[in-house]
Amino acid sequence: MSKQEKSDIELVQLVLAGEVELFAELVERYEKLVFSFLLSRLNEMQEVEDIVQDTFVRAFRHLATFDCERKFAAWLVTIARNLLIDSRRKAGRSIASSELVTDVLLLDSSKEDKTQPADILIRRERFRSIILMIQELPEELKTPFLLRVVNELPYQEISEILTLPLQTVKNRIFKARGLLREKRENYDEMP
Amino acid sequence: MMKCPEKENLSLYVDGELESKELAEVRVHLETCAACRKEAESMAFDTVALREGITSVFAQHRMSDRIMCEIRKSPQIINSETPATSWWQRILLPSLALVLVLIMFVFLYPSAQKFQGSVNSVSFQALNNESAVDGVTALMGQRFQLQSPAKMSLAGRFLVSIVAEQPSEFVLTGKAMVSLADPTQIVFSNAMIELSRYNGKGLQVVVNDKAVPLTVDANCYQSFSSKETVDTKCASFTESIARSAESASITIDVLADDKQQAATGIIASISQNNRIATEVVPVENIEQPASGVDHITNPFVDQPLGAGN
Numbered sequence: 001m002s003k004q005e006k007s008d009i010e011l012v013q014l015v016l017a018g019e020v021e022l023f024a025e026l027v028e029r030y031e032k033l034v035f036s037f038l039l040s041r042l043n044e045m046q047e048v049e050d051i052v053q054d055t056f057v058r059a060f061r062h063l064a065t066f067d068c069e070r071k072f073a074a075w076l077v078t079i080a081r082n083l084l085i086d087s088r089r090k091a092g093r094s095i096a097s098s099e100l101v102t103d104v105l106l107l108d109s110s111k112e113d114k115t116q117p118a119d120i121l122i123r124r125e126r127f128r129s130i131i132l133m134i135q136e137l138p139e140e141l142k143t144p145f146l147l148r149v150v151n152e153l154p155y156q157e158i159s160e161i162l163t164l165p166l167q168t169v170k171n172r173i174f175k176a177r178g179l180l181r182e183k184r185e186n187y188d189e190m191p
Numbered sequence: 192m193m194k195c196p197e198k199e200n201l202s203l204y205v206d207g208e209l210e211s212k213e214l215a216e217v218r219v220h221l222e223t224c225a226a227c228r229k230e231a232e233s234m235a236f237d238t239v240a241l242r243e244g245i246t247s248v249f250a251q252h253r254m255s256d257r258i259m260c261e262i263r264k265s266p267q268i269i270n271s272e273t274p275a276t277s278w279w280q281r282i283l284l285p286s287l288a289l290v291l292v293l294i295m296f297v298f299l300y301p302s303a304q305k306f307q308g309s310v311n312s313v314s315f316q317a318l319n320n321e322s323a324v325d326g327v328t329a330l331m332g333q334r335f336q337l338q339s340p341a342k343m344s345l346a347g348r349f350l351v352s353i354v355a356e357q358p359s360e361f362v363l364t365g366k367a368m369v370s371l372a373d374p375t376q377i378v379f380s381n382a383m384i385e386l387s388r389y390n391g392k393g394l395q396v397v398v399n400d401k402a403v404p405l406t407v408d409a410n411c412y413q414s415f416s417s418k419e420t421v422d423t424k425c426a427s428f429t430e431s432i433a434r435s436a437e438s439a440s441i442t443i444d445v446l447a448d449d450k451q452q453a454a455t456g457i458i459a460s461i462s463q464n465n466r467i468a469t470e471v472v473p474v475e476n477i478e479q480p481a482s483g484v485d486h487i488t489n490p491f492v493d494q495p496l497g498a499g500n
Contacts, residue, residue, distance in 0.1 A: 020266045056258045127244030139328040174202045
């Protein structure tokens with residue numbers, strides 16, 4: 001059986017049995033999800049990277065405590081959330097030395113690559129025009145919206161990961177889209 | 192042409208979350224309604240643009256190699272099983288530890304006054320999961336200490352605890368920059384806030400030098416905003432209190448006892464440049480309260496943010 005066919009629970013059990021390298025498969029599956037979750041809650045990219053790393057290292061160290069009845073993604077988000085709380089208690093880092101998330105998102109997307117097809121360049125330009133608007137969304141709307149858009153998670157799974165009712169997830173994603181549309185219309189109307 | 196679907200259904204359609212019957216209806220509608228088709232296409236385009244953009248950024252900030260490198264340095268998993276212990280270690284030792292803690296609590300902390308702390312101590316506790324401090328969402332119950340000379344931006348709903356000779360608590364809803372200008376002065380600036388539901392023996396509000404008592408039962412609150420008229424929603428306030436925020440001066444005094452003798456004071460005033468300043472006045476000759484202040488323990492679970500937002 002190839003690695004891709006193994007479920008999260010099977011991978012966890014194999015890692016617990018000693019196959020440490022198989023943990024990399026879990027990292028591969030969920031790193032982007034944890035990244036997206038933290039991107040919506042932090043201002044500094046260095047902090048996003050640090051907490052992504054700490055989340056998975058802590059998940060590995062405490063893998064024996066993982067409740068197989070839960071979704072592994074939900075457990076990771078819980079760990080990431082607790083690490084966010086811990087990071088708030090520590091002495092503040094120097095903002096001048098750390099890239100802001102918004103700046104990174106804009107800079108990385110502005111790198112020109114003339115070999116890219118036109119439709120990709122058009123979408124990249126659209127991304128740059130709306131990413132600032134996304135960053136201005138309220139946290140409670142931004143997180144489920146990014147989990148849906150970036151990770152293409154079903155609404156049911158988002159509701160389990162964020163421990164929110166399904167209807168709340170639907171409402172928040174819908175509201176996020178509505179606010180984004182309003183901001184874009186106001187932006188387009190500017191002379 | 193069929194009636195346009197609810198916009199929420201278009202959002203669900205773009206995300207593939209509609210049930211088959213509704214999906215068929217929306218599809219048929221989109222064949223004939225240019226406006227809805229354009230809306231759905233715009234949503235889908237934004238979705239793809241965001242996904243590609245953030246995925247591209249993620250690809251340049253991947254941590255998987257560093258994660259596995261860190262794990263390989265020390266590939267031990269903490270064992271959740273505890274070694275076998277005898278019954279007396281499992282039951283008796285924890286019980287003894289609990290008794291010792293209780294004895295220490297009784298002899299070392301004989302009265303509530305020991306917990307009052309210093310006049311300088313001000314903390315904010317998030318009352319829902321939608322509140323943010325310095326732009327970062329706080330978890331419900333998470334507490335933040337305000338220490339001079341730091342500034343803090345608050346947005347949401349917080350229990351503000353001022354630990355002094357006479358401790359007091361109030362709920363702040365809205366947005367403000369908060370700082371401790373000196374050991375006795377809390378400053379709210381750029382504020383759109385409501386203050387409500389306090390704790391303490393008594394609370395007095397003075398508007399433009401006119402004192403108005405707030406009783407525990409009144410549940411009154413005031414809005415402070417640079418753009419809105421000061422609006423008191425408590426029936427016991429007189430009409431003269433409702434003034435524009437630019438000229439209003441609001442003083443909140445925490446009183447020592449029910450006789451409303453001013454003791455420790457928390458004074459809030461709005462100046463014409465839209466700053467709300469508070470100061471804690473040191474106590475002189477106060478009467479000690481009969482019992483300690485009971486902390487409000489998260490009574491406002493997941494309530495919507497107030498009008499100040």
